[in-house]
Amino acid sequence: MIIALVGTGRMGQAVEAVAVERGHTVAARFDADHPLLDARDDSALEDADVCIDFSVPDVALDHIHRYAFWGADAVVGTTGWTDKLETVRDWIEEGQGGMLWAPNFSLGLALVERALGGVLPLLNDLEEYDVAVHEAHHTGKLDSPSGTALRLAEVLLAGLDRKTALEVETQHGAVEADALHVTSQRVGHVLGEHTVTLDSEVDQIQIVHTAKSRRAFAVGAVRAAEWVRGRKGLFTLDDMIDDGIGRGA
Missing domain, CATH: 3.40.50.720 (NAD(P)-binding Rossmann-like Domain)
Structure with a gap:
């Protein structure tokens, strides 16, 4: 080719x-x-x-x-x-x-999306879990949040009835219950790390994808x-x- x-x-x-x-x-x-x-x-x-x-x-x-x-x-x-x-x-x-x-x-990130697709129908019925997305990249990254973080957010919004709005700005007060919060960090030489957090009163699950190169x-x-x-x-x-x-x- x-x-x-x-x-x-x-x-x-x-x-x-x-x-x-x-x-x-x-x-x-x-x-x-x-x-x-x-x-x-x-x-x-x-x-x-x-x-x-x-x-x-x-x-x-x-x-x-x-x-x-x-x-x-x-x-x-x-x-x-x-x-x-x-x-x-x-x-x-x-x-x-x-x-x-x-x-x-990253094909690994694509697998994370597929994993979320399998979890979301169950998570939609487990209202005690809140969800959020966090991404970290190197200081030269041109966009924030990353396109990948926004894509993960789209997947979550599509699968969770209780999340109807996307919030990508720093919060200086309480976060609305229907808001999906996406946060960003720029530090050093990080190639890309994306974390989806599922948090309840009794436990927390994190799905993390880290690019090594x-x-x-x-x-x-x-x-x-x-x-x-x-x-x-x-x-x-x-x-x-x-x-x-x-x-x-």
Whole structure:
């Protein structure tokens, strides 16, 4: 498979290393010094089968529009654009390409989501448990809360009738009972840690996912590229997992 890499920072470097290990070739690279938005047409992609984008939120939507306009298959790990999700879906359908996006490409985190999906029907009947989400990242993280924390919050809100509102700001008073509190911490070089806490008067359960290296995300992104190649439509990591974590690639 031939890959166009959009974003050549530490995450992009990790993606390239995994791609080469899996027998793929990176034919084109784009970054701040060689912006994708300067490309006049899809020839700049060097006949890539899939674009893998770990750039920055400021240009993510413009990049996605390019992929759709060119009919190029893409994997997008950049966040900060999902308020335009339906617009993006229209672009992808019009361009007849395929795109898989996720706020976090760690397959381990995807397993956490599946675990929550199994617990939530039971938790919905156990009203004595309150829930919250906490995330910690390095001090260079551009968004807060992380896209992953917001995704976990969406899963919890969808599964719990008693939680109807999302609260992401620091609380200086009592938290409303129907609010799901999502907190953030920025410290040192933490790659990413997400904790879902279930708390009652008599016990506490925590589901914690800790990323040990960027390779955790890179493996998921490359496997997603293998899966999405040649497909048409807008997909998430859930679609790939439903298909057998890439067995359909």
